[in-house]
Amino acid sequence: xxSRFTKTAVWVGRFTFLFVFLLGCGASRQNGSxxxxxxxxxxxxxxxxxxxxxxxxxxxxxxxxLGIAPAEQQPQNADxxxxxxxxxxxxxxxxxDLLKQELSEKDKEIMQLRSELTDKELKISEMExxxxxxxxxxxxxxxxxxxxxxxxxxxxxxxxxxxKARSYNEAVSVFSELLLSExxxxxxxxxxxWIGESYYGLINYNQAITEFEKVFSFPNSNKxxxxxxxxxxxxxxxxxxxxxxxxxxxxxAIHPNSEYVSLAQKYIAKM
Numbered sequence: 001x002x003s004r005f006t007k008t009a010v011w012v013g014r015f016t017f018l019f020v021f022l023l024g025c026g027a028s029r030q031n032g033s034x035x036x037x038x039x040x041x042x043x044x045x046x047x048x049x050x051x052x053x054x055x056x057x058x059x060x061x062x063x064x065x066l067g068i069a070p071a072e073q074q075p076q077n078a079d080x081x082x083x084x085x086x087x088x089x090x091x092x093x094x095x096x097d098l099l100k101q102e103l104s105e106k107d108k109e110i111m112q113l114r115s116e117l118t119d120k121e122l123k124i125s126e127m128e129x130x131x132x133x134x135x136x137x138x139x140x141x142x143x144x145x146x147x148x149x150x151x152x153x154x155x156x157x158x159x160x161x162x163x164k165a166r167s168y169n170e171a172v173s174v175f176s177e178l179l180l181s182e183x184x185x186x187x188x189x190x191x192x193x194w195i196g197e198s199y200y201g202l203i204n205y206n207q208a209i210t211e212f213e214k215v216f217s218f219p220n221s222n223k224x225x226x227x228x229x230x231x232x233x234x235x236x237x238x239x240x241x242x243x244x245x246x247x248x249x250x251x252x253a254i255h256p257n258s259e260y261v262s263l264a265q266k267y268i269a270k271m
Contacts, residue, residue: 145219148185152178156187160194168198189218193227205234225251225258232267241271 148156159174175191175198182188196211208230215227228251235244248264255261 144184145188146182146185148182148187152182152185152187156191159191163194163198163201166201168201171195172198189215189221189223192218193221193223196227196230200230200234203237205237209234225255225260228255229258229260229264232264236267245271 155174155178159171159178162168162174163171172195175195178191179188179195192211193215196208196215199205199208199211212227212230212234215221215223221227228247232244232247232251235241235247245268248268251258251264252261
């Protein structure tokens with residue numbers, strides 16, 4: 001308000017001075033050109049305009065020092081700020097794609113490690129089964145079979161329970177002791193058969209084959225067809241399909257009325 005009042009006073013003073021000046025010079029310079037007067041007036045006006053421009057420059061400088069941008073510059077600055085703060089969608093998508101690729105590679109590595117771990121655990125189980133195998137008895141049969149004693153039956157059931165609980169090594173140990181104690185009773189062939197089954201459970205298929213073949217040495221054993229079927233399965237586990245088929249064919253030929261005939265035929269059909 002004071003600034004505008006001051007400028008108005010300056011203008012009034014200048015016009016008053018100009019008017020007096022022209023009146024004073026009228027008598028002595030009546031022949032002076034109007035152009036000269038116009039030039040003087042223009043000079044005065046030009047000086048005022050320059051002063052006004054200077055004042056505007058000073059005001060702009062003050063605003064700049066105060067951190068206040070001129071009105072016409074504010075929209076441009078606002079637009080620039082908005083653009084600079086706008087996220088880069090292409091860059092973010094590239095980061096997401098990279099993370100997905102890394103996760104996929106990690107998943108493949110984990111699957112590979114799990115596969116290798118499974119293979120190693122299987123090999124360890126096979127090695128443990130071989131190292132923990134109890135010595136097998138050499139059983140001699142006299143030909144005449146007797147009924148097992150009550151103690152034999154009790155221990156036989158205990159060994160069978162060990163097998164069902166997957167305590168295969170313990171089962172092998174008890175069945176082997178029973179064969180040594182009473183080799184010629186009606187459960188002896190069953191003891192031999194379950195020794196073979198225990199080795200099969202231990203994934204020791206070669207030893208299981210040996211034990212199943214011993215079952216055939218017992219006369220009129222009720223486990224002959226069981227042992228014959230398991231021989232075929234052992235060879236399948238070992239990857240010997242040719243020998244497995246031969247064992248299944250032998251089952252069909254020797255035991256045509258066995259309950260395992262249909263099962264053997266199914267295995268043969270898949271080979």
